[in-house]
Amino acid sequence: MVVRRGGSLEGRIASSEITPHEAFLNRRSFVAGAAALGVGALALRQVPGLIHSGAVHAQQKLATVASKYNVPDAQTPFAKATTYNNYYEFGTDKSDPAKNAHTLQTRPWTVEVSGLVKKKQTIDIDTMMKYRPMESRVYRHRCVEAWSMVIPWDGYSLGEFISAMDPLPSAKYVQFLSDDSNKDMPDKPGGFNWPYSEGLRMDEAMNPLCLLTFGCYGEALPNQNGAPVRVVSPWKYGFKNGKSIVKIVFTDKQPHTLWNDMAANEYGFYSNVNPNVDHPRWSQAHERRIDSSTFPRTVPTLMFNGYGDQVASLYTGMDLKKNF
Amino acid sequence: MPTRWIPSIKALVHGVCLLPLLKLIEMYRSGALGLMADPVNWITHFTGYWTLFLLLTTLAVTPARRLHPRLGNLVRFRRMLGLYAFFYATLHLSTYLFLFSGYDLPTVLSGVRAGHPGVVVDEWKAVWPTILDDLKKRRFIQVGIFAWVLLLALAATSPAFVLRWMGGKAWRRVHTLVYVAAASGCVHYWWLVKKGVRAPLPMTLALAALLLARVAWSARKRWRNSVANG
Ligand code: HEM
Numbered sequence: 202m203v204v205r206r207g208g209s210l211e212g213r214i215a216s217s218e219i220t221p222h223e224a225f226l227n228r229r230s231f232v233a234g235a236a237a238l239g240v241g242a243l244a245l246r247q248v249p250g251l252i253h254s255g256a257v258h259a260q261q262k263l264a265t266v267a268s269k270y271n272v273p274d275a276q277t278p279f280a281k282a283t284t285y286n287n288y289y290e291f292g293t294d295k296s297d298p299a300k301n302a303h304t305l306q307t308r309p310w311t312v313e314v315s316g317l318v319k320k321k322q323t324i325d326i327d328t329m330m331k332y333r334p335m336e337s338r339v340y341r342h343r344c345v346e347a348w349s350m351v352i353p354w355d356g357y358s359l360g361e362f363i364s365a366m367d368p369l370p371s372a373k374y375v376q377f378l379s380d381d382s383n384k385d386m387p388d389k390p391g392g393f394n395w396p397y398s399e400g401l402r403m404d405e406a407m408n409p410l411c412l413l414t415f416g417c418y419g420e421a422l423p424n425q426n427g428a429p430v431r432v433v434s435p436w437k438y439g440f441k442n443g444k445s446i447v448k449i450v451f452t453d454k455q456p457h458t459l460w461n462d463m464a465a466n467e468y469g470f471y472s473n474v475n476p477n478v479d480h481p482r483w484s485q486a487h488e489r490r491i492d493s494s495t496f497p498r499t500v501p502t503l504m505f506n507g508y509g510d511q512v513a514s515l516y517t518g519m520d521l522k523k524n525f
Numbered sequence: 526m527p528t529r530w531i532p533s534i535k536a537l538v539h540g541v542c543l544l545p546l547l548k549l550i551e552m553y554r555s556g557a558l559g560l561m562a563d564p565v566n567w568i569t570h571f572t573g574y575w576t577l578f579l580l581l582t583t584l585a586v587t588p589a590r591r592l593h594p595r596l597g598n599l600v601r602f603r604r605m606l607g608l609y610a611f612f613y614a615t616l617h618l619s620t621y622l623f624l625f626s627g628y629d630l631p632t633v634l635s636g637v638r639a640g641h642p643g644v645v646v647d648e649w650k651a652v653w654p655t656i657l658d659d660l661k662k663r664r665f666i667q668v669g670i671f672a673w674v675l676l677l678a679l680a681a682t683s684p685a686f687v688l689r690w691m692g693g694k695a696w697r698r699v700h701t702l703v704y705v706a707a708a709s710g711c712v713h714y715w716w717l718v719k720k721g722v723r724a725p726l727p728m729t730l731a732l733a734a735l736l737l738a739r740v741a742w743s744a745r746k747r748w749r750n751s752v753a754n755g
Contacts, residue, residue, distance in 0.1 A: 295562075
């Protein structure tokens with residue numbers, strides 16, 4: 202099997218202790234990348250329906266700064282990352298969200314912060330977006346269904362936002378509740394415990410890798426990717442990342458999470474990417490890497506999706522086979 | 526249906542049954558497959574779906590014939606429909622073996638073209654443990670294989686000379702296994718979707734209706750016989 206080495210993130214980070222030379226290189230590749238993206242976008246726009254299948258999102262360029270958290274893997278084309286989504290509120294087939302998510306109204310939008318915080322408040326999405334400079338971070342994204350993408354997300358560390366919210370010392374977990382209004386999602390399938398609920402342990406949420414995400418590919422998030430705000434914790438399976446968040450709740454107990462409610466033996470609370478713990482239906486040792494090739498290559502899955510250096514210490518002493 | 530129509534209808538059925546295959550080839554050729562995010566997954570699902578659909582169509586032949594005396598010769602299409610179901614099942618299984626499993630088909634093909642036929646085996650050695658693991662651990666794979674083996678047996682015993690050799694009664698009894706294959710296909714489908722997903726429901730209801738039609742028919746026949754004999 203030809204294995205595409207997913208070059209280590211660690212090396213990347215070490216080398217990006219910004220020296221002027223590095224900065225120059227970064228800027229140059231950034232400019233080249235931006236130019237390539239621009240040309241690509243122009244070319245793609247000539248093919249109707251390719252990028253914006255059904256005008257699902259209004260294009261909104263985001264101003265971002267470079268980040269040290271980038272993996273060098275080949276990126277997934279925008280058209281693929283925005284037409285292959287698990288967003289069950291808009292249908293259970295992965296092609297459904299791109300077709301149906303146009304009903305989601307992302308303005309006006311507020312996020313209610315409550316639970317164990319000094320001050321409960323409701324924050325407007327535009328205020329939230331401006332709170333910190335947005336970084337563009339290229340992350341690996343591993344779905345529990347054994348496929349993966351490489352996506353440039355735009356946002357800032359969730360931890361910065363959490364600190365600004367002043368949670369009480371008793372807050373041990375943070376829960377993310379997604380939109381489930383009938384207005385935005387008129388055709389939610391039955392049998393699920395809506396709204397979508399996900400959660401992280403506080404120290405996980407504070408890890409700088411955990412990204413409060415407002416965009417991808419330099420644009421505001423398309424609806425099907427979880428507009429206007431979602432979480433991205435790249436060392437966990439994709440479903441851990443709540444989309445279209447309307448409530449953030451600080452709790453002292455582990456919050457319930459939707460997929461764990463559905464099938465506790467299949468989806469644990471932690472759901473860290475772990476090639477040694479199989480899902481009953483999928484081996485987690487490998488993943489189909491969705492990039493620009495016709496047939497995705499199968500590559501080995503890395504522990505913590507390759508982010509072990511940043512996050513492994515969160516789990517020292519824990520049996521990750523039990524706490525899967 | 527007049528007998529003289531049969532050859533042209535047969536040609537039509539061949540055409541319709543080959544459409545999914547043509548669509549696959551056309552999507553590959555035009556590059557549409559490459560624009561798809563996860564073509565491996567798509568082909569697996571596409572071929573699986575058509576296998577089950579054709580199996581149910583095969584099962585629908587007998588109840589359809591009973592609707593009207595003039596539909597009797599529909600049975601002339603049953604075997605070919607069943608063979609097409611087996612054909613797509615085999616395509617589905619091959620998709621699993623040579624794409625879904627992680628077998629790197631593109632690299633193998635370019636390797637072979639470049640004069641290194643050994644890659645075929647090397648690649649197989651690399652994915653074999655994954656496949657073995659699936660066979661041992663995953664019940665949706667096990668029941669899928671079971672269904673395919675049944676279809677293989679039915680396809681192998683489908684030629685007219687086998688029927689003659691086995692005798693009509695034994696042959697028909699063996700071939701009721703197609704119901705077991707279809708039911709296993711439905712179970713396979715339910716076991717592979719996530720909890721809460723109801724995509725397999727329409728096919729399952731269709732199978733249930735076909736089974737019911739069969740039960741109802743034999744009940745009616747028994748009742749009629751008892752009336753006639755009583
Ligand atoms: C007669 C036999 C079979 C039938 C009727 C059948 C039918 C199906 C159907 C209906 C699907 C889902 C299609 C969809 O979502 O639209 C499917 C998926 C699948 N089948 Fe089969 N199948 C059969 C045999 C097999 C065999 C022998 C294997 C492999 C050893 C297999 C492996 C798979 C896999 C891997 C998937 C996709 C699972 C996933 O997405 O995770 N099937 N099949």
